[in-house]
Amino acid sequence: MEHAEEPLSARPALETEGLRFLHVTVGSLLASYGWYILFSCILLYIVIQKLAVRLRALRQRQLDQAETVLEPDVVVRRQEALAAARLRMQEDLNAQVEKHKEKLRQLEEEKRRQKIEMWDSMQEGRSYRRNTGRPQEEDGPGPSTSSVTPKRKSDKKPLRGGGYNPLTGEGGGTCSWRPGRRGPSSGG
Numbered sequence: 001m002e003h004a005e006e007p008l009s010a011r012p013a014l015e016t017e018g019l020r021f022l023h024v025t026v027g028s029l030l031a032s033y034g035w036y037i038l039f040s041c042i043l044l045y046i047v048i049q050k051l052a053v054r055l056r057a058l059r060q061r062q063l064d065q066a067e068t069v070l071e072p073d074v075v076v077r078r079q080e081a082l083a084a085a086r087l088r089m090q091e092d093l094n095a096q097v098e099k100h101k102e103k104l105r106q107l108e109e110e111k112r113r114q115k116i117e118m119w120d121s122m123q124e125g126r127s128y129r130r131n132t133g134r135p136q137e138e139d140g141p142g143p144s145t146s147s148v149t150p151k152r153k154s155d156k157k158p159l160r161g162g163g164y165n166p167l168t169g170e171g172g173g174t175c176s177w178r179p180g181r182r183g184p185s186s187g188g
Contacts, residue, residue: 030037067074121127
């Protein structure tokens with residue numbers, strides 16, 4: 001029986017020696033370059049994902065182009081729809097322009113009418129102020145707007161020149177305050 005066991009025991013020794021050699025070489029490789037290998041694998045995975053997305057987009061574009069080339073009716077319908085949308089937008093714009101022109105005409109007519117009223121009131125000797133724009137409140141507690149006269153600005157010389165700005169610290173004359181020095185007192 002011993003003779004039969006020798007070849008069996010010799011064989012596992014070779015396998016274990018091979019496994020031990022593999023374990024030592026792979027272990028030393030991972031110990032030396034493990035992080036580099038890990039980061040390289042992660043980077044390779046990300047690059048493959050990006051390329052796969054681009055490849056799918058490229059294939060989709062090619063399919064869309066092939067579909068467009070094969071179906072000219074779709075292209076014609078799309079162009080007609082685009083032209084119809086542009087025409088609708090132009091009609092809407094034209095309608096808005098017409099409304100704006102009508103408003104301008106109404107404003108000009110209102111101005112012309114007010115000028116005529118002002119001229120007529122001046123011919124009759126009345127005041128030509130526009131009181132039609134603001135309704136007067138007779139029950140108001142405050143003073144009426146017709147009795148209050150606006151104050152005129154006096155034509156006096158300004159106190160300082162136009163370039164004076166108190167925040168800049170310039171132009172103040174000899175009176176200028178400066179903060180004291182920081183630090184310990186110099187007294188003894």
